[in-house]
Amino acid sequence: MQRLDEKGLSGIVKRFLDLIFLGGIAIIISLPWSVKWYLERLIFGTSEKYPFLLGFFYVTGILALVIVYEMRRIFKTLNRKNPFMMDNVKSLKRIAVASFLIAAAYVVKIFTFNSFLTIILAMVFTIAGFFSIILAEVFYQAVTVKEENDLTI
Amino acid sequence: MAIIVNLDVVMAKRKVTLSELASQIGITLANLSILKTGKAKAIRFSTLDAICRALDCQPGDILEYVPDEEGEV
Numbered sequence: 001m002q003r004l005d006e007k008g009l010s011g012i013v014k015r016f017l018d019l020i021f022l023g024g025i026a027i028i029i030s031l032p033w034s035v036k037w038y039l040e041r042l043i044f045g046t047s048e049k050y051p052f053l054l055g056f057f058y059v060t061g062i063l064a065l066v067i068v069y070e071m072r073r074i075f076k077t078l079n080r081k082n083p084f085m086m087d088n089v090k091s092l093k094r095i096a097v098a099s100f101l102i103a104a105a106y107v108v109k110i111f112t113f114n115s116f117l118t119i120i121l122a123m124v125f126t127i128a129g130f131f132s133i134i135l136a137e138v139f140y141q142a143v144t145v146k147e148e149n150d151l152t153i
Numbered sequence: 154m155a156i157i158v159n160l161d162v163v164m165a166k167r168k169v170t171l172s173e174l175a176s177q178i179g180i181t182l183a184n185l186s187i188l189k190t191g192k193a194k195a196i197r198f199s200t201l202d203a204i205c206r207a208l209d210c211q212p213g214d215i216l217e218y219v220p221d222e223e224g225e226v
Contacts, residue, residue, distance in 0.1 A: 148194055148195070151187065151192060151193050151194040151195070152193070152194060152195040152196070152197065153180065153184050153185070153187060153188045153193045153195070153196050153197065153200050
């Protein structure tokens, strides 16, 4: 992973992750007002959808924040040049669970406030969940190989 | 698995300490003590070669096979 090691790139990625994390927190805090503001501007929006949309964005927003938080934790182990540890396997499994929960929320949204994007996002987050599960298994096997190698004198 | 490492026996006979041996064969003290305490999972031939040269012994002096008893993993 030499690419992320250069001063420029690893600094940029870390700053992006921090930005997304803090931005996410700010957006979640502002949800009661921003959802109302957005609904008023939609042609097809009706204010009776407000409670559902608010709850929906809270749930998916917090789950997305969990995903970014776990990504930052994995990134820190990359900076320490020691990414193959069981903690990262657990982080990836938590990312998978969060992705599947977000996908489930979008499936619910299909039946209440549908759009093309909702269907697409449901599929995207399902795929992301499976991707994370596979990556967790890859890391698990890598940790096993690394431990064996570390104990080879 | 029942490969016993008798490194301390040979080291005592040759009156060599762990740190002396480590610096002679060029591996870290930590790795050598992993080997000595039986925590190692594998040993490279090059390491075995260096140890036997430094201690003037045979691999069989350092490594011993003890058959597992019935029913043990």
